[in-house]
Amino acid sequence: xxxxxxxxxxxxxxxxxxxxxxxxxxxxxxxxxxxxxxxxxxxxxxxxxxxxxxxxxxxxxxxxxxxxxxxxxxxxxxxxxxxxxxxxxxxxxxxxxxxxxxxxxxxxxxxxxxxxxxxxxxxxxxxxxxxxxxxxxxxxxxxxxxxxxxxxxxxxxxxxxxxxxxxxxxxxxxxxxxxxxxxxxxxxxxxxxxxxxxxxxxxxxxxxxxxxxxxxxxxxxxxxxxxxxxxxxxxxxxxxxxxxxxxxxxxxxxxxxxxxxxxxxxxxxxxxxxxxxxxxxxxxxxxxxxxxxxxxxxxxxxxxxxxxxxxxxxxxxxxxxxxxxxxxxxxxxxxxxxxxxxxxxxxxxxxxxxxxxxxxxxxxxxxxxxxxxxxxxxxxxxxxxxxxxxxxxxxxxx
Numbered sequence: 001x002x003x004x005x006x007x008x009x010x011x012x013x014x015x016x017x018x019x020x021x022x023x024x025x026x027x028x029x030x031x032x033x034x035x036x037x038x039x040x041x042x043x044x045x046x047x048x049x050x051x052x053x054x055x056x057x058x059x060x061x062x063x064x065x066x067x068x069x070x071x072x073x074x075x076x077x078x079x080x081x082x083x084x085x086x087x088x089x090x091x092x093x094x095x096x097x098x099x100x101x102x103x104x105x106x107x108x109x110x111x112x113x114x115x116x117x118x119x120x121x122x123x124x125x126x127x128x129x130x131x132x133x134x135x136x137x138x139x140x141x142x143x144x145x146x147x148x149x150x151x152x153x154x155x156x157x158x159x160x161x162x163x164x165x166x167x168x169x170x171x172x173x174x175x176x177x178x179x180x181x182x183x184x185x186x187x188x189x190x191x192x193x194x195x196x197x198x199x200x201x202x203x204x205x206x207x208x209x210x211x212x213x214x215x216x217x218x219x220x221x222x223x224x225x226x227x228x229x230x231x232x233x234x235x236x237x238x239x240x241x242x243x244x245x246x247x248x249x250x251x252x253x254x255x256x257x258x259x260x261x262x263x264x265x266x267x268x269x270x271x272x273x274x275x276x277x278x279x280x281x282x283x284x285x286x287x288x289x290x291x292x293x294x295x296x297x298x299x300x301x302x303x304x305x306x307x308x309x310x311x312x313x314x315x316x317x318x319x320x321x322x323x324x325x326x327x328x329x330x331x332x333x334x335x336x337x338x339x340x341x342x343x344x345x346x347x348x349x350x351x352x353x354x355x356x357x358x359x360x361x362x363x364x365x366x367x368x369x370x371x372x373x374x375x376x377x378x379x380x381x382x383x384x385x386x387x388x389x390x391x392x393x394x395x396x397x398x
Contacts, residue, residue, distance in 0.1 A: 003133070003135075003136040003202060004039075004133070004134065004135045004136070005038060005039070005042050005131065005132060005133060005134055005135075006034075006035045006038050006039065008130075008131035008132070009038060009131075015034075018034065019031055019034050022034065039134070042132075042134060043134070046123050046128075046134070047120060047123065050123060050274055050277060051270065051274065053273075053274070053277050054270045054271075054273040054274035054277065055085035055086070055088075055089065055270070055273075056082075056085060057273035057274075057276065057277065057334070058084075058085050058088065058269070058273060059074060059081070059082060059084055059085045060334070060335075060338060061273075061338050061341075062074050062081075062084070063080075063081075064335065064338045064339065064342070065338070065341075065342045068339070068342045068343075069342070088266075089266065092262055092263050092265065092266035093262070093263060093266075095261055095262040095263075096261060096262065097261060097262045097263075097264070098259075098261045098262075100162060100163055100164070100259050102163045103161055103162055103163045103259065104160070104161040104163070105161075107157050107160065107161035108158075108161040108162065108259075108264075109264075110154075110157065111154045111155075111157040111158035111161060112154065112158065112257075112260065112264045112265075112267035112268050112271070113154075113267065114150050114151070114153055114154030114157065115150070115151050115154035115155065115158075115267065115268055115271035115272075116267050116270070116271050117150055117154075118147055118148055118149070118150030118151040118153075118154060118271070118275075119148075119151060119271045119274045119275045119278060120274075121147040121148075121150070122144055122147055122148055122278050123278070124137075124143075125137055125140040125143055125144055125201055126201075126278060126281050126282070126285075127201040127202060127205055127281075127285050127290055127291060127326065128291065128322070128323050128326055128327075129291045129298070129319045129322035129323045129326065130202065130205075130291065130298070130299075130319070130322060131315075131319050131322075132319055132322075132323060133201070133202065136200055136201060136202040137200065138198070138199065138200050139199050139200075140199055140200050140201045140202075141189055141193055141199040141200075141201070141204075142199055144282065145182070145185075145186060145189070148237075148275075148278075149178075149182070151178070151271065151275060152174065152175055152178035152179065154271075155170075155171060155174035155175065155178070155239070155246055155256050156171045156172070156174060156175040156256075157171070158171060158256045158257055158260065158268070159171015159172065159174065159246075159255070159256035162256075162258065162259040162260075163259075164258055164259055166252045166253045166254075166255065166258050167252075167255065167256050167257070167258045167259055169252055169255075170245075170246045170247060170248065170252050170254075170255025170256035170257075170258070171246070171255075171256040173245045173246045173248075173255070173349060174239060174245075174246030174255075174256055176353070177236055177239070177243065177245060177246065177352060178236075178237055178239075180236075180353060180356045180357065181233045181236040181237050181356055181360075182233075182237070183356070183361050183364070184229050184230075184232075184233045184356065184360040184361045184363070184364040185229075185230055185233035185234060185237060185364075187229075187361070187364035187365055187367070187368050188226040188227075188229045188230035188233065188364050188367065188368075189230065189286060190368055191222065191223060191226045191364075191367050191368045191371040192204060192216055192223065192226070192286045192287070194368070194371050194372060194375065195207065195216060195219060195223070195371060195375065195380070196216075201285050201290070204216075204285060204286060204290070205285055205289070205290030205291060205292065208289045208290065208292060209289060209292060210289060210292040210293055210294040210295075210298075210325075211289075211294060212289075213382075213384040214289065214292075214382075214384070215287060215288050215289045216286065216287050217287040217288060218382070218383065218384070219382045219383065220370075220371070220374045220378075220382065220383055221370075221383075222366075222367045222370035222371045222374060223287070223367075223371065225363065225367050226287075226364065226367045226368075226371075227283070227287045229360050229363055229364050229367065230283060230286070230287070231283060231333075232355075232360060233360065234279040234280075234282075234283065235337065235340065236352070236356070237279065238272060238275050238276050238279055238337075239272065240276065240337055240340070240341055241340070241341040241342075241344065241346060242340070242341075242344040242345060242346050242347050243346075243347060243352060244341075244346060245346070245347070245349050245352060248346065250346075276334060276337055277330060277334060280330045280331075280333035280334050280337065281326065281330040283333055284326060284329035284330050284333060285326070288329045289325075289329070290325075290326060290329075291322035291323065291325050291326040292322075292325065293318070293321045293322055293325045297318060297321050298318045298319075298321055298322040298325070299315075299318055
């Protein structure tokens with residue numbers, strides 16, 4: 001059975017006591033009812049928190065870009081302009097909802113919702129911590145790649161349904177770009193799946209340690225290159241500069257969402273910033289140790305043994321530390337994504353495809369074979385472990 005947030009709570013006696021009392025009151029087994037309530041509350045909390053993160057992403061983008069360009073950025077709405085994203089939301093809601101006369105109205109309405117659905121569905125397997133994961137599917141990586149493809153469908157349909165040449169060009173660019181870059185991205189992820197021995201994010205994170213030398217990014221030379229290929233690939237998957245060809249306001253006005261106004265445009269923008277957080281979280285889980293915390297603090301054993309904190313409180317604190325570790329790594333990558341946007345110029349569309357098919361895809365395929373050979377010849381040991389054996393010591397495991 002897959003580990004879920006419910007199975008995490010089931011290990012506590014207090015939770016089982018609540019289930020027992022509810023079963024006595026209702027006269028039936030209340031486990032399913034309680035599980036439904038936990039999933040519903042967790043879904044609302046996760047979606048609400050990440051929608052806020054998506055909104056704050058627009059604020060971070062403006063502030064970081066302003067810092068790089070030696071200017072102020074938002075500084076009027078709220079302290080340091082931090083409430084600017086709420087003002088933007090109010091503006092989107094109050095804007096007139098316009099649908100082009102000759103647009104395909106059904107598809108026009110569905111397109112932004114598909115983008116939001118594709119991003120939100122990925123939260124089900126995003127490993128915030130060992131306990132606070134909606135469901136740790138055995139095929140989590142496969143599920144993630146599948147549902148995230150809905151974003152590409154939404155972008156293409158948004159351009160197609162608008163009955164605008166600019167939007168259609170942006171939609172076609174988006175579809176070709178996302179489909180193309182899925183190849184090196186998937187090959188890079190498969191290299192990590194090969195090392196971890198499973199497609200579950202829990203398995204992948206557990207195969208790493210809390211210290212940098214125990215992360216997969218430094219496991220061997222092939223995984224380090226795979227990390228770079230994957231990071232470049234997810235920039236293209238999320239239409240971030242220098243790969244923002246689907247929007248390309250300098251030549252396509254605003255690309256696939258030119259004709260969208262109000263909250264329809266807001267959904268496209270929110271989906272993009274939420275997707276950036278998701279892909280940064282996935283990269284952190286695959287290569288940077290995920291939610292692992294040093295000194296065993298994440299499991300709560302240190303807090304129980306050394307500080308004599310009760311088990312339920314120690315495990316709760318451990319889960320919060322794991323969430324903090326995961327979110328910190330994710331936000332660090334988020335900063336790099338924004339930094340790159342305001343550093344590099346946009347690629348030309350033919351250069352974009354050349355980079356994917358002539359360079360990144362062969363490199364990713366080479367890395368996958370290289371990881372397989374490394375596991376065969378070195379029995380899955382990392383560089384750190386091999387150096388430890390050569391020095392007569394004991395290298396840290398992963």
